[in-house]
Amino acid sequence: xxxxxxxxxxxxxxxxxxxxxxxGVTRERRIVLVEVTDGKHTGFGEVTAGEGPFxxxxxxxxAWHILSDxxxxxVLGREAGTAAGFAPLWAPIRGHNMAKxxxxxxxxxxxxxxxxxPLWKLLGGTRDRIECGVSIGIKPTIDDLLATIDRExxxxxxxxKIKIKPGWDLKVIQEVREAFPEILLMxxxxxxxxxxxxxxxxxxxxxxxxxxxxxxxxxxxxxxxELQKQIETPICLDESIHSADDxxxxxxxxxxxxxxxxxxxxxxxxxxxxxxxxxxxNGIPVWCGGMLESGIGRAHNVALSSLPNFTLPGDVSASKxxxxxxxxxxxxxxxPDGEISQRLAPGIxxxxxxxxxxxxxxxxxxFSL
Ligand code: OSB
Ligand code: MG
Numbered sequence: 437x438x439x440x441x442x443x444x445x446x447x448x449x450x451x452x453x454x455x456x457x458x459x460g461v462t463r464e465r466r467i468v469l470v471e472v473t474d475g476k477h478t479g480f481g482e483v484t485a486g487e488g489p490f491x492x493x494x495x496x497x498x499a500w501h502i503l504s505d506x507x508x509x510x511v512l513g514r515e516a517g518t519a520a521g522f523a524p525l526w527a528p529i530r531g532h533n534m535a536k537x538x539x540x541x542x543x544x545x546x547x548x549x550x551x552x553x554p555l556w557k558l559l560g561g562t563r564d565r566i567e568c569g570v571s572i573g574i575k576p577t578i579d580d581l582l583a584t585i586d587r588e589x590x591x592x593x594x595x596x597k598i599k600i601k602p603g604w605d606l607k608v609i610q611e612v613r614e615a616f617p618e619i620l621l622m623x624x625x626x627x628x629x630x631x632x633x634x635x636x637x638x639x640x641x642x643x644x645x646x647x648x649x650x651x652x653x654x655x656x657x658x659x660x661x662e663l664q665k666q667i668e669t670p671i672c673l674d675e676s677i678h679s680a681d682d683x684x685x686x687x688x689x690x691x692x693x694x695x696x697x698x699x700x701x702x703x704x705x706x707x708x709x710x711x712x713x714x715x716x717x718n719g720i721p722v723w724c725g726g727m728l729e730s731g732i733g734r735a736h737n738v739a740l741s742s743l744p745n746f747t748l749p750g751d752v753s754a755s756k757x758x759x760x761x762x763x764x765x766x767x768x769x770x771x772p773d774g775e776i777s778q779r780l781a782p783g784i785x786x787x788x789x790x791x792x793x794x795x796x797x798x799x800x801x802x803f804s805l
Contacts, residue, residue, distance in 0.1 A: 437547060438515045439522075441804040442508050442539070443471040444500065447730065447796040451758055455728060456574040458601035458628035459490040466496040467730050469793070470503070470542040479546025480788055482733035483538035484700030491626070491727075492534070492654070492675065492701065499535040507532075507539055508803050519543035520706045533678055533703035540704030541736050549783035554739070556778045556785075559705060561742025565775045569595030569749035570757065571624065571726060574604055581608065582615050592774035595620040595646070595749040601628040606639055613643040620749070624649035627675055631659050637667045646748075647672040647694050657682075660691040670694050674725055678702055680710035687718045694748065698725040699736055708740050716745035724750035731755055731764030735784035738768065738776050752776065763789050763796070 447467045455462045468483035483503075485494040510525040522543055526536055548555040570593045575581040585596050598612065600623040612621060622645055629636070629651045637651065647670040652659045654675035664671045670693035677683055677695055679702060686692050697711050715722045724741040727733065737752045754776075755767035762768065764786035770776055779785025 437517065437519070437543070437550065438474050439472055439511050439513065440475040441473045441802065442512060443800060443802045444503060444508075445469045445471075445793070445797045445800045446496065446500065447763070447793065448798050449730060449759060449796055451728065452760060454573070457599045457624075458574075458626045460488070462487070462728060465728055465730070468496055468499050468503070468538060469730075469732060470538040472539070472542045472546050474546065474550070477546055477549045479542040479544070479549060479783065480732050481538045481540065481542030481545065482729055482736065483534050484698070484727035484729060484733055485534040486727070494532060494534045498532065499538060502529065502532045502535040503539060504801060507535060511539065512803050513805050519547040523704070523706055534700035537700045537702070537704040540706065541699060544705045545736075545783045552782050554778065554780055554785055555736070555783050556739035556742040559709065559740060559743065561739065561778070562744050563742040563746070564778045566738060566741040566746065566752065566778070567594050567749040568753050568770050568774050568776055569593055569597060569620070569723075569751060570753050571597045571751045572599065574599045574601065578608055578611050582612065585612060585616060585619070589616065589619060592770060592772045593749075593753065594774040595622065597622045597624055597649070597751065599623075600625050602633075606636060609640050609643050609645060620646050622646045622649060622672070624674070625651045627652060627654045631662060634663060634666050637663060637669070641668045645669050649696060650674040650676065657686050657689060657691040660686070661689045664690055664692065672696055674698070674701075677711065679707060680714045683711045683714045687714070687720055693720065695720055695722050696725040697722050697740075698727060699733070699740060700727060701725075705736075705740060709743065712743050712745050721745065721747045723748040724752050726751035726753070728758060730759070731762040731768060731786060732784065732788065734768045735764060735779075735786045738778065739784060742778055749774070761792060763793050765789055
């Protein structure tokens, strides 16, 4: 694989509905797409950084900078046998996993297309259908939330995740559980709590919640281990896990019983597989997290969710929940029983709608030899 040209673009895409978490509200996405070519085939990747440094330190702007000024210059004009073979080139760059993953995932797509194989098979995936859940943001009222859950359950989604934060937690969980006694329910706090809240979590233990996702600080494992000792509901880590090594340590100290794997947060498909393998070896189930992706990031998420230890429904849901028109064709669709089928075409298996991408683009930069 010889890298002849790389193109970055920033897209602006309006979400159909605002998405609110404990760290803020997102109305519009600023998405960086990475397109790599060997002159014959093309691969696409997506940077999942947020617009501001509130989920992680990375932003759309920092990813553009790190890709343009540090990662791309190391990769352009270089040759490697596989996508994984390029990773040593950017290994000296500390952090910035989402910027790295934007390019790394494009290289995997390129490798898969070059070999004429679906990406999910190249990754070692075994599931030709994946189970889908939804992530539902904080709503103005509990009634709004209940109505949204009702709609998503009727649409077939198999697991409901709600966002929680101080003041939108115990009572909300209690009412959701009362209205939907049977659903697989979980809560994601995005680091909104501290160990001082252990009593609150003990109270929430009795509502049969599948897991609490990242209740404590975004860099912590130690306090999570303490909280996990004191509550029965499994803890799932999201923000704290950036690598297979983090996963190993978190498991070793009992900081979680489940791990959410995000392609961007761990720096690409190779590290996704490494995190996946550590978890599988230790009997820790994983699921695929989402970052309000466009169809390209979504397609990568569908593919990686085919790995065998993705045994829980992920935050990988239909394009139409986010976008009036997605940038891939066909859009990502979920069956009435809550599953997405893997694509059989080479690479991510979806076509990129060039005209729409062009219309949504607010800047481009092309790097060629
Ligand atoms: O914590 O999982 C999260 C969205 C943006 C940033 C962080 C998170 C999320 C979601 C949405 O929960 C998942 C999705 O539907 O894409
Ligand atoms: Mg999360």
